[in-house]
Amino acid sequence: MTPEIAMFCVLGAPVVQALLVMLIPKPPGLRDLIHIGFSLFAASCAVYLVSAVAHGQTGYIVLARPLPNVDLAFEIDPLGAMMTAVLTGLGVLHAVHAAGVARAKQEREPSRMLAFIALAMAGVTAVAFSANLFSLFVAYQALALAAFPLVAHRGDSEARPAARAFLATLLASSVGCFLPAIIWTYAISGTLDFQVGGVLAGRVDALTANVLLVFYVMGIAMAAIPPMHRWLPASSTGPFPALVTIQALAVLPAGGIGVLKVVTFVFGVGMAEAAIAAQALIVLVGVGMIVAALIALSKQDIRERLAYSCMAQSLAVVMGALLSLQPGHFGPAGLFAAALQIIALSCSAATLLMGAGTTAAITGRTKVADYAGLGRVMPWTFAGFAIASASMIGMPPFAGAWAKLWLITAAAGSGLVWAAGLAAGAAILTFAHLGPLAASALAARAPTDAFKRPDGASILLAAPVILAAAATLSLLVSVNSLAEFLAPIWTARAAP
Amino acid sequence: MTPAYLDLARAHAPLLMIVAPLLGAALTLVTGAARVSWVVACVAAGIGAYAAIDFASVVLGGAGQAIAGVGVALFVDGVGSFAAALLASVAAVTILAVGASLKDSGAAVAPLALALVLCIASGWIGALVARDLIAIVAAVETAWLASVGLVMLNAQRGRGALNGALRMLSYGGVGAAFMLLGAGMIARATGSFAIDALPLAHIQAHNLAAAGAALIVLGLAVKGAVAPMHAWAAAAVGRLPTTYVLGIGVLSVLGALSALVRFSAYAIAAPEIGAAISATLAVLGAASVIVGSVQAVGARNLLRLTAYAGASQAGCVLLSIALGSPAGFAAALMQLVAFSAAAMALYGGAAAGRVQSLEMLDGYGQRAPLASAAITLGALSLMGAPLTIGFLGRWRLVEAGVGAGWWWAAALVVVASLAGVFYGGRLIERMYFRRANAAYAGERGVWRIALAPALIVAIATVTIGVAPGFLLRAAAAASLKLTGLAS
Numbered sequence: 008m009t010p011e012i013a014m015f016c017v018l019g020a021p022v023v024q025a026l027l028v029m030l031i032p033k034p035p036g037l038r039d040l041i042h043i044g045f046s047l048f049a050a051s052c053a054v055y056l057v058s059a060v061a062h063g064q065t066g067y068i069v070l071a072r073p074l075p076n077v078d079l080a081f082e083i084d085p086l087g088a089m090m091t092a093v094l095t096g097l098g099v100l101h102a103v104h105a106a107g108v109a110r111a112k113q114e115r116e117p118s119r120m121l122a123f124i125a126l127a128m129a130g131v132t133a134v135a136f137s138a139n140l141f142s143l144f145v146a147y148q149a150l151a152l153a154a155f156p157l158v159a160h161r162g163d164s165e166a167r168p169a170a171r172a173f174l175a176t177l178l179a180s181s182v183g184c185f186l187p188a189i190i191w192t193y194a195i196s197g198t199l200d201f202q203v204g205g206v207l208a209g210r211v212d213a214l215t216a217n218v219l220l221v222f223y224v225m226g227i228a229m230a231a232i233p234p235m236h237r238w239l240p241a242s243s244t245g246p247f248p249a250l251v252t253i254q255a256l257a258v259l260p261a262g263g264i265g266v267l268k269v270v271t272f273v274f275g276v277g278m279a280e281a282a283i284a285a286q287a288l289i290v291l292v293g294v295g296m297i298v299a300a301l302i303a304l305s306k307q308d309i310r311e312r313l314a315y316s317c318m319a320q321s322l323a324v325v326m327g328a329l330l331s332l333q334p335g336h337f338g339p340a341g342l343f344a345a346a347l348q349i350i351a352l353s354c355s356a357a358t359l360l361m362g363a364g365t366t367a368a369i370t371g372r373t374k375v376a377d378y379a380g381l382g383r384v385m386p387w388t389f390a391g392f393a394i395a396s397a398s399m400i401g402m403p404p405f406a407g408a409w410a411k412l413w414l415i416t417a418a419a420g421s422g423l424v425w426a427a428g429l430a431a432g433a434a435i436l437t438f439a440h441l442g443p444l445a446a447s448a449l450a451a452r453a454p455t456d457a458f459k460r461p462d463g464a465s466i467l468l469a470a471p472v473i474l475a476a477a478a479t480l481s482l483l484v485s486v487n488s489l490a491e492f493l494a495p496i497w498t499a500r501a502a503p
Numbered sequence: 504m505t506p507a508y509l510d511l512a513r514a515h516a517p518l519l520m521i522v523a524p525l526l527g528a529a530l531t532l533v534t535g536a537a538r539v540s541w542v543v544a545c546v547a548a549g550i551g552a553y554a555a556i557d558f559a560s561v562v563l564g565g566a567g568q569a570i571a572g573v574g575v576a577l578f579v580d581g582v583g584s585f586a587a588a589l590l591a592s593v594a595a596v597t598i599l600a601v602g603a604s605l606k607d608s609g610a611a612v613a614p615l616a617l618a619l620v621l622c623i624a625s626g627w628i629g630a631l632v633a634r635d636l637i638a639i640v641a642a643v644e645t646a647w648l649a650s651v652g653l654v655m656l657n658a659q660r661g662r663g664a665l666n667g668a669l670r671m672l673s674y675g676g677v678g679a680a681f682m683l684l685g686a687g688m689i690a691r692a693t694g695s696f697a698i699d700a701l702p703l704a705h706i707q708a709h710n711l712a713a714a715g716a717a718l719i720v721l722g723l724a725v726k727g728a729v730a731p732m733h734a735w736a737a738a739a740v741g742r743l744p745t746t747y748v749l750g751i752g753v754l755s756v757l758g759a760l761s762a763l764v765r766f767s768a769y770a771i772a773a774p775e776i777g778a779a780i781s782a783t784l785a786v787l788g789a790a791s792v793i794v795g796s797v798q799a800v801g802a803r804n805l806l807r808l809t810a811y812a813g814a815s816q817a818g819c820v821l822l823s824i825a826l827g828s829p830a831g832f833a834a835a836l837m838q839l840v841a842f843s844a845a846a847m848a849l850y851g852g853a854a855a856g857r858v859q860s861l862e863m864l865d866g867y868g869q870r871a872p873l874a875s876a877a878i879t880l881g882a883l884s885l886m887g888a889p890l891t892i893g894f895l896g897r898w899r900l901v902e903a904g905v906g907a908g909w910w911w912a913a914a915l916v917v918v919a920s921l922a923g924v925f926y927g928g929r930l931i932e933r934m935y936f937r938r939a940n941a942a943y944a945g946e947r948g949v950w951r952i953a954l955a956p957a958l959i960v961a962i963a964t965v966t967i968g969v970a971p972g973f974l975l976r977a978a979a980a981a982s983l984k985l986t987g988l989a990s
Contacts, residue, residue, distance in 0.1 A: 071969040145889040159936040178924040187917055194905045
C-alpha cells in the first residue's frame with residue numbers, strides 16, 4: 008500500500024460506509040458490523056499513514072481542479088496524519104458505542120444517524136489532510152453539512168431551530184469571514200497552497216496580517232470562538248452518538264485543526280506582524296474559556312454542561328495556536344500545546360459523552376443531580392467518566408495535563424503570564440463543574456431504581472467508555488515521540 | 504449530399520438558431536395533438552440547440568467566420584455565441600420538461616404553450632445575434648410577448664396567473680418604451696442603429712448617448728427581473744407550479760440578462776459613455792443583490808423565493824459586467840450558467856411535485872427524493888457552496904473585482920452567499936427534517952419525466968463545479984471576443 012492509496016481509503020471508506028449503512032438498514036447486526044468494520048479499516052489506514060510519515064514518506068492527491076491554479080487536493084503531513092489517527096481510532100470505539108446506543112434507546116432512523124456520523128468523520132479527515140485553503144474550506148463546508156442532520160436528527164420542535172442555528176452559525180461565519188480571508192490571501196500571494204513557514208510570511212504588512220488573522224479565526228467557527236460559538240450549545244439537542252461526533256471527534260476538533268493549520272501554514276510560527284491581533288484574540292479566548300467553564304457550572308443538563316466544558320477546552324487549542332504567533336522562541340511550544348490539546352480534548356470529551364450516553368441509554372438520566380451514586384451500579388462507565396474528567400481538568404498523568412503544561416509554558420515563555428493565568432483559571436473552573444460530579448457519582452449512595460433497562464449496560468455501551476478513558480493515558484508515554492513527529496511543521500521557521 | 508447540407512447549415516448557423524424554433528412553433532400549432540406537438544417541439548429545440556452549441560464551439564474554439572446577410576443583418580460576437588448556445592440548451596431542456604405539464608392546462612392549449620416557449624427562445628436568440636438596435640428591440644418584444652402569452656395560458660388555474668400576465672405586460676411595456684427611446688437617442692448621437700458602431704463612433708452628444716444606453720440597460724434590466732424592477736417575476740412565477748415556469752423564470756430571464764450583457768459589452772467599450780454605463784450597472788447590480796437577497800430570505804413561496812434569489816444572482820451578473828474587463832465579462836457568463844442551472848433545478852424540482860408554498864416542502868425528501876435532490880443541489884449552488892457552479896461564478900466575480908480594486912463588490916458577493924445560506928438552508932431543513940403535514944402527506948405522482956431535466960441540470964451543477972475547464976475556457980474566449988469576432 009502506498010501513502011496515496013491509504014489516504015484515499017481514509018477519505019473514501021467513511022463515504023462508502025455511509026452509503027452501505029443507508030442501503031442496508033436491516034438486519035441491524037449487519038448494519039452495525041458494516042459501520043464498525045469500515046471504521047476499523049479507516050483507522051488502520053490512518054495508523055499506516057502515521058507510520059509512513061514517520062519514515063519520511065509523503066503523499067499528495069488531487070481530486071479536482073475547480074479553479075485555475077487551485078486544486079481540491081489532500082496531502083499527508085505530520086499534523087494531519089496524527090490527528091486522523093487519533094480521531095479515527097476513537098471513531099472505532101464510537102462506532103461500537105453508537106451501535107449500542109441505537110439499539111438500547113431504539114433511536115429513530117438509526118441508519119441515517121450512523122451514515123451521517125460516518126460522513127462527518129470523512130469531513131474531519133478531509134480537514135486534517137487538506138493541502139490548501141480551498142480544500143480546507145470545501146472540507147469545512149462539507150463537514151458542516153454532514154453534521155447538520157445529526158443535530159436535526161430528532162426532527163422535533165427543539166431540534167429544528169437548534170439545527171438551523173447550528174448550520175447558520177457555521178456556514179455564515181465561514182462564508183462571511185473565512186471565504187473573504189481566503190480570497191484576500193489569494194489576492195496577496197497568488198496561491199492557496201499551504202507552506203511550512205507560512206504563505207503570508209514576508210508578503211503582508213502588519214495591518215493586513217492582523218485583519219486577516221481575525222477573519223480566519225472568526226471564520227473557523229468550528230473552534231467555538233465567542234461570539235461564533237452558538238452552534239455548540241445548539242448541538243446539545245442531538246442524540247448522544249451525534250454529540251460524540253460533533254463535540255469530540257469531528258466538528259470541534261476540526262475547528263482546532265483548521266485554526267492550527269491556518270496559523271502554521273498560512274501565517275507561520277512567530278509571525279510578528281500579526282502579534283497584536285493574536286494578543287487580542289488570546290484575551291478573547293482566555294476570557295471565553297473562563298466564561299464557558301462558569302456557564303458549564305450553571306447547567307444542570309449533562310449535555311449542556313459537557314458542551315460548554317468542551318468549548319472551554321477547544322478555546323485552549325486556539326490559545327495555543329495563537330501563542331505560536333508571538334515573537335520569541337516559544338512559538339513551537341504553543342503549536343505543540345494546541346496539538347496536544349486537540350488529542351486530549353478528543354479523548355476526554357469522547358469518553359465523557361459516551362459515558363453520559365451510556366447512562367442515558369440504560370437509566371434515562373440526563374440531569375447532573377441524578378448522577379449521584381450511579382458509579383456504584385455502573386462502575387466501569389463511571390470509572391471512565393472520572394478519568395476523562397481528570398483529563399479535562401488537567402490532572403497528571405492524563406492527556407489534558409501535558410497539553411495544559413505546554414500551554415502555560417508557551418504563554419509564560421512568550422511573556423503573556425496573564426494568558427497562563429487565564430488557562431489555569433479555566434482549569435480550576437473545569438474542576439468545579441466536573442470534579443464534584445464525578446466524585447458524587449462514585450461516592451454517593453447508589454440509587455435503588457437506577458436501571459431503566461433490566462439487563463443493565465451491554466458491553467457495546469460500557470467497553471468503549473473505559474477504552475477511550477484508557478486512551479487519555481497514552482500521552483504519558485508518547486509526548487516526546489509526538490514532539491519529534493510533529494517537529495517538521497514548525498521547523499522551517501524556528502530553525503534560524 | 505448530406506454533408507453539403509450540413510455545411511450549408513453550419514454556414515448559416517445563427518440563422519438556423521432563430522429559424523428552427525420558429526418553424527418548430529409553427530409545426531406544433533399545425534399538429535394539434537399534445538404529445539405529437541411535444542415531439543415536434545423537442546426536435547425543433549434540439550436542432551436549434553445543436554446548431555447553437557456547434558456554432559459556439561467553432562467561434563469560441565478558433566477564428567470566427569463571416570455571417571451571411573439575410574435581410575435583418577446578423578452580427579455574432581463572443582458573448583452572443585456563448586449566450587445563444589446556453590439559451591438554446593436551456594430552451595431544449597425546458598421543452599423536454601414541459602412534456603410533463605402538457606395536460607395541466609388542458610391538452611388543447613398544449614401546442615400553443617409549446618409554440619410560445621419556442622418563440623421565447625427564438626426571440627431571445629435573435630436579440631443575441633442581431634446587429635441593429637431596432638432589430639434587437641423587435642426580437643426582445645417577440646420573446647416578451649410570447650412569455651406573457653405563456654403565463655396567460657395558465658390563467659384557468661387561477662387569477663394569480665392573470666395578474667402575473669398583466670404585470671408582465673405593464674412592466675414589459677415600460678421596458679420596451681425605455682429600449683425604443685434609448686435606441687433612438689443612441690442613433691441620434693452616433694448616427695447609426697448598428698450595435699457594433701457604438702464603440703467606434705465619435706460620439707458628439709455624450710450625455711444623449713449615455714442616457715440612451717442607460718435606458719436600454721434599464722429596459723433589459725426590467726425584463727431580466729433585476730431588482731427593484733422585478734415585481735413582475737414573483738407575480739408571474741409564484742402561481743405557476745408547472746414546468747411552464749421554466750419558460751418564464753429561466754428562459755426569459757436568462758435571455759434578457761444575456762442581451763443585457765451583450766449590449767453592455769458594446770456600451771462600455773465606447774470610451775465616451777463607458778464610465779457612465781459602468782456606474783449604472785454597478786448601482787443596479789448592488790441594489791439587486793441586496794433587495795433580491797433580503798426578499799429571498801423572507802419569502803414563503805418556493806417559486807417566489809427562486810425568483811428573488813434569481814434577482815440577487817442577476818445583481819452579481821450586473822456587477823461583473825460593470826467591471827468592464829474581460830475577466831468581468833467572463834465572470835458574468837459563468838454566472839449566467841450558474842443562474843440557469845440553479846433556477847432550473849429549483850423550479851424543476853418544485854414543478855415535479857407542484858410545490859408552491861414552503862410548507863409544501865415539509866417531508867418532500869421522503870415523498871420525492873429525486874426532486875428534493877435537485878432542489879438541494881440548486882440551493883447549494885445558490886449559496887455558492889464549493890464544488891458547485893455557483894461557487895465558481897462567484898469566485899470569478901470576486902477574483903475580477905479584487906483585481907480591479909472593487910472590494911465592495913466582493914463584499915456584496917459575500918452578502919449574496921450569506922443570504923443563500925439562510926434561504927437555502929431553510930429549504931433543505933424543510934425537505935429532510937420535517938414530517939409532511941396532513942394535507943400533502945399522501946400526494947404522489949412526482950416520478951415523472953419532469954424530473955429528468957431538473958436532475959440532469961442539478962447533476963451538471965456539481966459536475967461542472969468539479970471540472971469546469973471547458974466552460975472556463977469558453978467564457979474566457981467569449982470575453983476576449985466581446986465586440987465582434989476575431990478575423
